[in-house]
Amino acid sequence: MRVAILGVGxxxxxxxxAARQRLGAFVTGHDPDPEAMRVGLDVGALDAAxxxxxxxxxxxxxxxxxxxxxxxxxxxxxxxxxxxxTIVTDVGSAKGAIVAAVDDRRFVGGHPLxxxxxxxxxxxxxxxxxxxxxxxxxxxxxxxxxFERLTRFLAGLGAxxxxxxxxxxDRLMASISHVPHVIANVxxxxxxxxxxxxxxxxxxxxxxxxxxxxxGANTTMWTxxxxxxxxALVDRLxxxxxxxxxxxxxxxxxxxxxxxxxxxxxRADREALLAVGLAGGTAPSCELRVAVPNRxxxxxxxxxxxxxxxxxIHDMTLSPSDDERTGEVALWVDADxxxxxxxxxxxxxxxxxGAP
Amino acid sequence: MRVAILGVGxxxxxxxxAARQRLGAFVTGHDPDPEAMRVGLDVGALDAAxxxxxxxxxxxxxxxxxxxxxxxxxxxxxxxxxxxxTIVTDVGSAKGAIVAAVDDRRFVGGHPLxxxxxxxxxxxxxxxxxxxxxxxxxxxxxxxxxFERLTRFLAGLGAxxxxxxxxxxDRLMASISHVPHVIANVxxxxxxxxxxxxxxxxxxxxxxxxxxxxxGANTTMWTxxxxxxxxALVDRLxxxxxxxxxxxxxxxxxxxxxxxxxxxxxRADREALLAVGLAGGTAPSCELRVAVPNRxxxxxxxxxxxxxxxxxIHDMTLSPSDDERTGEVALWVDADxxxxxxxxxxxxxxxxxGAP
Numbered sequence: 001m002r003v004a005i006l007g008v009g010x011x012x013x014x015x016x017x018a019a020r021q022r023l024g025a026f027v028t029g030h031d032p033d034p035e036a037m038r039v040g041l042d043v044g045a046l047d048a049a050x051x052x053x054x055x056x057x058x059x060x061x062x063x064x065x066x067x068x069x070x071x072x073x074x075x076x077x078x079x080x081x082x083x084x085x086t087i088v089t090d091v092g093s094a095k096g097a098i099v100a101a102v103d104d105r106r107f108v109g110g111h112p113l114x115x116x117x118x119x120x121x122x123x124x125x126x127x128x129x130x131x132x133x134x135x136x137x138x139x140x141x142x143x144x145x146x147f148e149r150l151t152r153f154l155a156g157l158g159a160x161x162x163x164x165x166x167x168x169x170d171r172l173m174a175s176i177s178h179v180p181h182v183i184a185n186v187x188x189x190x191x192x193x194x195x196x197x198x199x200x201x202x203x204x205x206x207x208x209x210x211x212x213x214x215x216g217a218n219t220t221m222w223t224x225x226x227x228x229x230x231x232a233l234v235d236r237l238x239x240x241x242x243x244x245x246x247x248x249x250x251x252x253x254x255x256x257x258x259x260x261x262x263x264x265x266x267r268a269d270r271e272a273l274l275a276v277g278l279a280g281g282t283a284p285s286c287e288l289r290v291a292v293p294n295r296x297x298x299x300x301x302x303x304x305x306x307x308x309x310x311x312x313i314h315d316m317t318l319s320p321s322d323d324e325r326t327g328e329v330a331l332w333v334d335a336d337x338x339x340x341x342x343x344x345x346x347x348x349x350x351x352x353x354g355a356p
Numbered sequence: 357m358r359v360a361i362l363g364v365g366x367x368x369x370x371x372x373x374a375a376r377q378r379l380g381a382f383v384t385g386h387d388p389d390p391e392a393m394r395v396g397l398d399v400g401a402l403d404a405a406x407x408x409x410x411x412x413x414x415x416x417x418x419x420x421x422x423x424x425x426x427x428x429x430x431x432x433x434x435x436x437x438x439x440x441x442t443i444v445t446d447v448g449s450a451k452g453a454i455v456a457a458v459d460d461r462r463f464v465g466g467h468p469l470x471x472x473x474x475x476x477x478x479x480x481x482x483x484x485x486x487x488x489x490x491x492x493x494x495x496x497x498x499x500x501x502x503f504e505r506l507t508r509f510l511a512g513l514g515a516x517x518x519x520x521x522x523x524x525x526d527r528l529m530a531s532i533s534h535v536p537h538v539i540a541n542v543x544x545x546x547x548x549x550x551x552x553x554x555x556x557x558x559x560x561x562x563x564x565x566x567x568x569x570x571x572g573a574n575t576t577m578w579t580x581x582x583x584x585x586x587x588a589l590v591d592r593l594x595x596x597x598x599x600x601x602x603x604x605x606x607x608x609x610x611x612x613x614x615x616x617x618x619x620x621x622x623r624a625d626r627e628a629l630l631a632v633g634l635a636g637g638t639a640p641s642c643e644l645r646v647a648v649p650n651r652x653x654x655x656x657x658x659x660x661x662x663x664x665x666x667x668x669i670h671d672m673t674l675s676p677s678d679d680e681r682t683g684e685v686a687l688w689v690d691a692d693x694x695x696x697x698x699x700x701x702x703x704x705x706x707x708x709x710g711a712p
Binding site: 171175190220223247259264 | 432524532533535539543547564567570572578580592595596599616618619621625627
């Protein structure tokens with residue numbers, strides 16, 4: 001197996017290390033910065049480095065790890081140099097613009113939830129993706145074969161691939177990552193004014209330290225991320241402002257019952273979020289076999305239906321039948337989501353075997 | 357030494373444990389909940405429990421640990437039953453209303469920055485205040501003797517007392533504690549809507565987990581805290597909204613330079629806040645002796661001037677002269693703030709000896 005890494009940073013380098021060590025792949029790399037390629041070879045993330053065209057030649061999988069603002073152009077360049085069977089993906093943290101810009105059956109957008117804070121291939125680790133969610137954003141027209149091979153490749157790196165619509169992904173990332181980063185910046189800026197005005201030591205408590213740990217994260221990377229996801233981010237910031245103004249009104253009115261109810265609701269929300277997060281990490285997996293017509297998009301439709309319901313696909317195989325007109329998809333899903341998965345797949349008009 | 361604890365919860369119980377174990381004090385307690393008194397005796401936080409009047413009788417120091425909304429009435433009750441030399445303080449997290457309501461030379465408001473999250477005397481620890489900042493809010497007319505004895509008592513519990521104006525305290529607490537709690541609630545509420553709408557697993561990253569750890573904290577306690585500090589909290593929430601709207605405008609304009617500059621400023625702010633926090637925790641202390649006229653308020657003025665400049669007072673003694681018309685205050689302050697402290701004290705028209 002040959003893997004190409006375009007953009008040799010923390011994520012690209014970790015893909016290279018994991019692909020070499022876990023899958024025995026031959027990994028080629030390209031980066032506009034020659035030093036990144038040198039370090040990539042040094043730390044064992046790459047077998048070879050060269051131009052983009054050299055790195056992509058004969059690759060089975062090409063992973064674009066460029067800064068998110070540059071991803072569409074790099075993906076286009078990779079697709080121009082890649083062969084007809086090369087699978088191309090990216091690791092950008094905002095997906096709407098990329099998925100809209102690239103229309104090619106060889107491409108499926110992706111985003112691993114791992115290691116955004118310490119940049120650089122020098123920090124690359126072969127276990128960076130172990131157990132980590134890796135979102136994939138197939139379109140309805142995406143090739144099932146491409147999606148299946150990519151899913152297996154990512155599972156082979158140790159990640160847990162999950163399909164999701166690009167727009168939902170971007171809204172989710174805005175809520176759980178980009179908005180908390182914006183707010184961390186706002187909180188330190190506000191506290192710094194108290195420090196500057198009064199010279200008073202702000203002996204900060206744990207809530208402040210926790211909420212501001214990511215303040216002022218890598219400027220180049222985060223300016224890029226904020227702007228790449230700006231539509232969803234602006235929408236979620238407006239939602240935050242609206243919620244703050246509701247609390248403000250309750251405070252001004254001295255409405256203790258409203259404040260108490262709002263705080264109780266937050267506790268319930270937090271518990272629900274924790275419960276989902278925990279369930280996702282520990283469930284054993286179950287096999288579902290699905291007979292599918294051999295047409296584009298059917299596998300992506302299945303993956304999106306399960307992803308939409310919060311059901312993880314741990315692994316997946318796609319076996320065409322002899323006549324090439326039908327096939328079978330085997331899916332390994334969370335055991336506690338298997339019944340629901342079978343219903344969802346049946347709801348798409350597909351026949352399910354091995355349902356629990 | 358006799359110490360009275362009015363309100364036997366986590367903070368009151370920890371004061372009792374520390375006073376007994378570190379200062380050899382005899383600790384009496386009162387709580388409207390008999391079970392809290394029973395547990396307080398069980399865990400060794402109290403030597404005796406009884407009515408408020410019984411607990412306060414003959415106390416050298418009375419510490420009011422009632423919920424912050426009830427503190428003014430409990431302090432008034434304690435002052436009615438306390439002797440002329442009893443020092444009365446409280447541990448409320450908002451100080452403006454309390455300090456405005458209570459005008460008695462025996463009272464100085466206080467607030468330890470320790471252990472707000474796990475409530476109840478069962479969680480009390482004798483080392484809860486070890487190294488923790490303990491804000492004191494003397495008024496210009498506060499008794500120097502009372503302030504000095506209270507400072508020494510708190511330092512004896514292991515805390516680091518620091519004088520601060522009540523209004524500054526409340527603004528600071530809003531910024532570094534109450535606003536982060538409000539935002540944690542807002543973030544989980546927003547993310548829970550994504551969960552409910554889409555059923556998508558929000559595989560949350562570390563920034564979200566950190567920012568929402570305190571979401572839905574104890575409702576009774578936090579409703580009380582939010583409302584007790586509502587003026588400062590509303591002001592700081594308005595500032596947060598204003599800052600979010602500025603970022604929003606830069607995002608909509610696609611202004612990468614503005615976003616990058618804002619993020620760089622946040623990094624600098626965070627580093628400045630960390631530097632101050634770290635410096636406060638590790639500096640050795642230096643002695644300053646100050647000749648003071650024997651008039652009310654002079655010690656509070658000195659403490660406020662140093663607190664205003666972010667200089668910690670580790671310990672303090674007040675020695676009246678033989679003629680009772682002048683006296684000497686010995687202050688132990690952070691070594692790296694000692695020169696500045698000497699200047700500030702001299703600026704108040706007081707003579708400093710032992711300046712570095």
